[in-house]
Amino acid sequence: MPNPLVNPTHDPELRSWVGSANDRATDFPIQNLPFGRFRAAEGDRTGVAIGELIVDLTGASAAGLFAGAAAEAAKAGAQGLDQLARLGLPAASALRFALSTMLVDGSRHRTGIEPFLREQRGTDMLLPMPVRHFTDMCVSTFHIGRRRGTDSNGQPLCPPAMRHIPVGYDGRPGSVVVSGSPVRRPWGTWQHPEGEGEPQFGPEPRLDYELEIGIWLAGTGKDGGSTTTIGEASEAIFGYGLLNDWSARGIQFFETMLGPFLGKSIATTVSPWIVTSEAVAPFRIPAFVRPPCDPPVPVHLDDADDRHAGGLAIALEAAIESAAMREAGLPPHRVCATDFRHMYWTPAQMIAHHASNGCVVAAGDLIGTGTCSGPDPAEAACLLERNFGGPWQLPGGETRGWLEDGDRVLLRGRLERPGYVPIGLGTAEGLIEPALQVFG
Amino acid sequence: MPNPLVNPTHDPELRSWVGSANDRATDFPIQNLPFGRFRAAEGDRTGVAIGELIVDLTGASAAGLFAGAAAEAAKAGAQGLDQLARLGLPAASALRFALSTMLVDGSRHRTGIEPFLREQRGTDMLLPMPVRHFTDMCVSTFHIGRRRGTDSNGQPLCPPAMRHIPVGYDGRPGSVVVSGSPVRRPWGTWQHPEGEGEPQFGPEPRLDYELEIGIWLAGTGKDGGSTTTIGEASEAIFGYGLLNDWSARGIQFFETMLGPFLGKSIATTVSPWIVTSEAVAPFRIPAFVRPPCDPPVPVHLDDADDRHAGGLAIALEAAIESAAMREAGLPPHRVCATDFRHMYWTPAQMIAHHASNGCVVAAGDLIGTGTCSGPDPAEAACLLERNFGGPWQLPGGETRGWLEDGDRVLLRGRLERPGYVPIGLGTAEGLIEPALQVFG
Numbered sequence: 001m002p003n004p005l006v007n008p009t010h011d012p013e014l015r016s017w018v019g020s021a022n023d024r025a026t027d028f029p030i031q032n033l034p035f036g037r038f039r040a041a042e043g044d045r046t047g048v049a050i051g052e053l054i055v056d057l058t059g060a061s062a063a064g065l066f067a068g069a070a071a072e073a074a075k076a077g078a079q080g081l082d083q084l085a086r087l088g089l090p091a092a093s094a095l096r097f098a099l100s101t102m103l104v105d106g107s108r109h110r111t112g113i114e115p116f117l118r119e120q121r122g123t124d125m126l127l128p129m130p131v132r133h134f135t136d137m138c139v140s141t142f143h144i145g146r147r148r149g150t151d152s153n154g155q156p157l158c159p160p161a162m163r164h165i166p167v168g169y170d171g172r173p174g175s176v177v178v179s180g181s182p183v184r185r186p187w188g189t190w191q192h193p194e195g196e197g198e199p200q201f202g203p204e205p206r207l208d209y210e211l212e213i214g215i216w217l218a219g220t221g222k223d224g225g226s227t228t229t230i231g232e233a234s235e236a237i238f239g240y241g242l243l244n245d246w247s248a249r250g251i252q253f254f255e256t257m258l259g260p261f262l263g264k265s266i267a268t269t270v271s272p273w274i275v276t277s278e279a280v281a282p283f284r285i286p287a288f289v290r291p292p293c294d295p296p297v298p299v300h301l302d303d304a305d306d307r308h309a310g311g312l313a314i315a316l317e318a319a320i321e322s323a324a325m326r327e328a329g330l331p332p333h334r335v336c337a338t339d340f341r342h343m344y345w346t347p348a349q350m351i352a353h354h355a356s357n358g359c360v361v362a363a364g365d366l367i368g369t370g371t372c373s374g375p376d377p378a379e380a381a382c383l384l385e386r387n388f389g390g391p392w393q394l395p396g397g398e399t400r401g402w403l404e405d406g407d408r409v410l411l412r413g414r415l416e417r418p419g420y421v422p423i424g425l426g427t428a429e430g431l432i433e434p435a436l437q438v439f440g
Numbered sequence: 441m442p443n444p445l446v447n448p449t450h451d452p453e454l455r456s457w458v459g460s461a462n463d464r465a466t467d468f469p470i471q472n473l474p475f476g477r478f479r480a481a482e483g484d485r486t487g488v489a490i491g492e493l494i495v496d497l498t499g500a501s502a503a504g505l506f507a508g509a510a511a512e513a514a515k516a517g518a519q520g521l522d523q524l525a526r527l528g529l530p531a532a533s534a535l536r537f538a539l540s541t542m543l544v545d546g547s548r549h550r551t552g553i554e555p556f557l558r559e560q561r562g563t564d565m566l567l568p569m570p571v572r573h574f575t576d577m578c579v580s581t582f583h584i585g586r587r588r589g590t591d592s593n594g595q596p597l598c599p600p601a602m603r604h605i606p607v608g609y610d611g612r613p614g615s616v617v618v619s620g621s622p623v624r625r626p627w628g629t630w631q632h633p634e635g636e637g638e639p640q641f642g643p644e645p646r647l648d649y650e651l652e653i654g655i656w657l658a659g660t661g662k663d664g665g666s667t668t669t670i671g672e673a674s675e676a677i678f679g680y681g682l683l684n685d686w687s688a689r690g691i692q693f694f695e696t697m698l699g700p701f702l703g704k705s706i707a708t709t710v711s712p713w714i715v716t717s718e719a720v721a722p723f724r725i726p727a728f729v730r731p732p733c734d735p736p737v738p739v740h741l742d743d744a745d746d747r748h749a750g751g752l753a754i755a756l757e758a759a760i761e762s763a764a765m766r767e768a769g770l771p772p773h774r775v776c777a778t779d780f781r782h783m784y785w786t787p788a789q790m791i792a793h794h795a796s797n798g799c800v801v802a803a804g805d806l807i808g809t810g811t812c813s814g815p816d817p818a819e820a821a822c823l824l825e826r827n828f829g830g831p832w833q834l835p836g837g838e839t840r841g842w843l844e845d846g847d848r849v850l851l852r853g854r855l856e857r858p859g860y861v862p863i864g865l866g867t868a869e870g871l872i873e874p875a876l877q878v879f880g
Binding site: 357 | 573
């Protein structure tokens with residue numbers, strides 16, 4: 001059966017008159033068309049990535065290049081991506097179709113839109129939209145089970161709730177920053193890793209990254225107390241990006257009585273481009289196959305025909321480049337290669353559960369999926385898990401446990417499937433800066 | 441030594457030409473002058489409570505009644521209390537002084553401001569300001585220790601971190617609503633109280649209130665990574681209000697792997713008036729006296745002379761009015777009488793700790809202190825603690841464990857000290873509505 005979510009904008013035969021968009025290695029072929037915000041001399045603007053270029057959507061909209069539903073969507077998007085996301089998926093889809101038509105090889109709109117193209121290189125990207133709420137979930141049993149071993153069924157040992165519901169917590173919206181923002185090592189209260197000795201207040205010794213997917217929501221939500229079905233939850237996903245949930249492990253473990261707090265609010269880095277729900281449609285896969293010993297899917301998250309709650313295959317990797325490697329001209333070193341397919345719950349299930357208590361989730365909400373670890377040790381998507389195997393090496397001979405000052409962490413995501421043109425999520429990166437000398 | 445924070449606006453001899461402000465029972469004498477927002481035919485406006493009336497600050501500001509720093513503060517405040525709070529405490533203080541001068545008995549400004557007065561009764565109050573961040577802390581050892589008993593030193597048994605740092609977690613800003621907003625019983629996943637049987641998805645059976653103080657922050661915060669001293673933290677408090685952190689205990693306990701989430705995001709009710717830092721100055725008390733067996737105050741929260749980190753005495757109470765009581769004409773029944781003085785950490789310590797990892801805390805931040813329970817059983821500030829003593833009775837003969845549909849919960853707070861005119865925080869109330877019939 002053909003994928004009902006695939007349409008002519010996904011056609012693998014489409015090529016763009018923007019040459020760099022036709023390179024198989026690009027994250028941004030004409031089949032992707034992600035949205036982002038950038039800084040320009042004229043003020044902050046909305047853009048669409050195509051190959052190595054950006055379409056200035058704010059400019060193109062003001063010039064009257066769009067018509068009908070696409071014009072309305074472009075006008076909203078020009079003001080801010082939260083405005084576009086509020087309109088819902090049909091609006092974003094109309095705009096995507098118009099952009100595809102304008103950027104395709106031989107388009108009669110080329111001369112109209114060409115003046116609104118600029119280079120990505122050298123352009124300052126901004127947070128894609130204001131983050132009103134940031135929720136972080138934890139839906140990889142492999143992430144939680146890595147250090148706990150397996151149960152009698154050979155499944156990762158996890159708190160039972162993880163297999164009944166997508167577990168999550170509220171994060172701090174103001175801590176979300178765009179890729180490229182520096183990450184300063186925080187001060188905080190922490191204890192020796194073995195829990196020995198008095199807690200001390202000092203610069204965090206166990207700084208970590210967490211490779212996650214960020215889900216940007218669409219729509220205006222439903223009135224408090226109303227149901228959000230799996231189908232509605234699926235319609236509430238504006239798009240996806242990379243998310244690095246930087247974690248100060250010493251602080252996190254000491255303060256954890258009510259969940260993560262200052263161990264997480266140091267910074268959360270997101271990639272600048274939102275790859276839309278529509279763009280990822282070809283890469284949908286069935287939901288994670290639950291082992292027979294696991295509890296049944298609860299009623300509010302059940303989607304018998306898997307039409308809405310489907311999973312997503314995204315090849316993910318994290319790489320580290322130390323200051324010494326940078327100086328020696330060595331490229332970033334891959335420390336993790338994993339896939340989003342390992343998540344126990346699907347994005348639609350996460351959203352339906354989030355809204356199940358009447359909580360209004362809407363455009364402006366960003367949901368982190370939690371560390372996207374898979375079963376294999378090479379799929380450990382943070383250092384907490386990797387360090388479980390003891391100290392490890394970077395090229396050039398450095399030994400590592402946790403992140404050091406000067407380390408740059410880079411996350412990447414790529415969606416590929418035979419018969420389709422691969423697309424990518426771009427990059428989320430951040431450089432660790434030393435702690436300020438502020439106390440004692 | 442006289443309290444250096446007390447000034448002529450606190451003078452107990454001051455009386456207002458607004459008669460109801462001179463009643464000893466009012467929460468809003470001329471010594472209080474709290475800020476709030478209300479709905480008017482002309483649009484949303486900022487107001488100041490005086491007795492049973494409201495000064496329309498937006499109108500008075502537009503009419504040019506203020507001069508100098510007070511005019512600047514009034515203009516910002518007229519747009520939104522977050523704008524006034526951003527300016528910091530000196531601005532709010534200048535405005536308070538001007539208002540005091542205008543409302544005092546015999547003021548030559550009376551004819552100017554009198555046209556901008558309206559009745560509180562019948563006026564729809566709004567959320568005092570947009571909540572950008574909501575943090576909930578947990579700083580009463582009595583709250584956590586109630587069900588755990590005492591340690592070998594006779595102190596409440598708590599996780600050790602509670603005595604090293606003010607423990608907190610991020611809440612959901614969008615869940616904060618103003619007093620009077622209905623609270624719908626949520627659906628969710630919960631287990632039998634004894635943890636027996638399969639978890640089920642249904643309307644929450646263990647709905648609870650939590651009596652807390654809400655701290656509204658001022659200023660623009662400090663750059664990421666910078667120190668916030670106790671003194672600076674003290675200057676970052678715009679004011680105080682009541683806060684009911686409604687809690688769905690079944691949901692909360694089942695999902696708690698990463699802290700409270702859907703068990704809390706149903707609603708958090710705040711009182712409509714922000715009672716300023718300056719207004720509460722006469723009611724400051726020394727910080728909580730730590731038992732000698734407790735760990736020393738950490739360096740970043742230490743305030744040797746207790747000049748900034750001082751505590752605050754606020755007499756607090758919670759009352760419940762059931763549907764049957766309402767029908768029978770019975771008044772709300774007090775279920776808790778406690779005091780803010782029992783908090784282990786002071787507001788300034790909470791803020792200094794919150795900012796210690798470089799997190800920027802600023803106007804738009806609301807911090808809940810956590811349930812304000814004291815040592816006595818009558819000071820149990822939520823039903824979870826109260827139920828520990830078994831079922832209890834409401835007037836009219838109803839037996840209660842948890843909140844029932846139709847229950848109205850009212851919180852009140854009052855500050856009194858010999859030699860000063862008492863002031864109050866007003867009321868935070870909410871009525872429990874039945875769960876929607878949405879699943880199964």
